[in-house]
Amino acid sequence: MYGQKVMDHFANPRNVGEVEDASGVGQVGNKKCGDVMRISIKVEDGVITDARFKTFGCGAAVATSSMATEMVIGRTLEEASAITNTAVAEALDGLPPEKAHCSNLAEEAIKAAIEDYYEKNGISVKSGRKGCCGKCRDIGGKGP
């Protein structure tokens, strides 16, 4: 069902845990939907120097979290903010169609962590972040 790269990131996830004294933390998803992703980042001089994740979710959710942390480390906040769900999925050589929403979650988690950093530093930003994949309304949740 999953490709080799997804299975590699699921079986050997990179950067599991929490960054100590994190500059920003973003938690997205909904436990009711079975997906919660938390990414914490360390920011120095506008560059993400460390990123860690904790994820409750399926194989794709774990793999996209792992890949997302790898993709943001060493990037400027602007570069990291521009990472899209498609880019995360592509970096994993693709996801099964029914798992595409898991990559949305990874993009959301990165953006949430960056937004948290901005807020903590008194920088006002407007983002189009939804907070989760947006499908929970279908199962009776409150939605984003």
Next chain:
Amino acid sequence: MATVGSEGKVYFDNNATTKVDGAVLEAMIPYFSEAYGNASAVYGSGVAARGAVEAARGKVAAAVGANPDEIAFTGCGTESDNWAIMGAARAGRGKGRHIVTTAIEHHAVLDTFKALEKEGYEATYLPVDRYGLVDPDDVRKAIRGDTTLVSVMYANNEIGTVEPIGEIGEVCARKGVTFHTDAVQAVGTLAIDLSKLPVDMLSASAHKLHGPKGVGFLYIRKGTKIDKFMHGGGQERRRRAGTENVPGIVGFGKALELAAAEIPRKGEAMRAICARIIEGVMGSVPDVILNGHPERRLPNNVNLAFRRIEGESLLLLLDMAGIEASSGSACTSGSLDPSHVLLAVGLPHEVAHGSLRVSLSKYSTMGEAEALLKVLPGIVARLRAMSPLP
């Protein structure tokens, strides 16, 4: 030959499907390319096929305490459920359009009820208690003057709870309402005697009891009113059209004959292995829930829910450790909702996402249970360490 299977793996997904017994396969083989004639034909190979089909019908009937002419072979358990429900509801149209089932049925039943609702029937879905048990008194209260059919599964495929089918059947018989039971998980695993059980229709499937995929049967008690479902030829006493799946039917007969003879012994053996799994997991993993009834359950089913972790991840790690099992998580159900059965017994969504079903067969061993117990605590701990849930 290329390896396509799971050689060397521990297969713990027998409520999904089972391995074909070697004796069953052997019994089927002549009917593919030797006695391959159409069972409706008058010449030799057709007559041989007809004889084999009727012999299988006799074996199936004997195994469940039915008369052979009350057994109609179908293409699968799902077809049996669809036919029983659609057929009885339509045959009862003159009396009324109210039909009753439960919240924990297989989708073969639930979705058939939903389809009938779209046709203008009114359906009642009965709740279950926290163990998944249906209260016969709830059935009694749900039956109205215009109720024509009640369908309650014999044993639940996810959590293994065995329903009080005798009592529910009596309620229906007293009220003059047709009673169907989806016994796909029960036939071949539990002793069933339809000569004593007040059931009008019962669905079964061969591949759950070491028979082949692609063949089921519907037991229809003599006198039960049911419309046709498959239209065409005059097969199965003009009730179910379609050329008989002769090798499949032969395989079903052999499989059920073997299973019925083995029920007491194999049932005890599987129950002991399940008990060891439950006791072993409960003793080594914190925050785990046993789903289903503690005693009234299938001898081959264990269903556990692990808090703070998600089922698909659990299955993938188990598979990597050589163990094949299943889960009721949304990711494995192909929808966003976790299993409707786990929600119906009252589990919160996030806990239902962390369920694990381990289901055994007569081939399962205590050694396989120990292999599971060896890896499971570490896998759960690893996923929990990764989980952001408190």
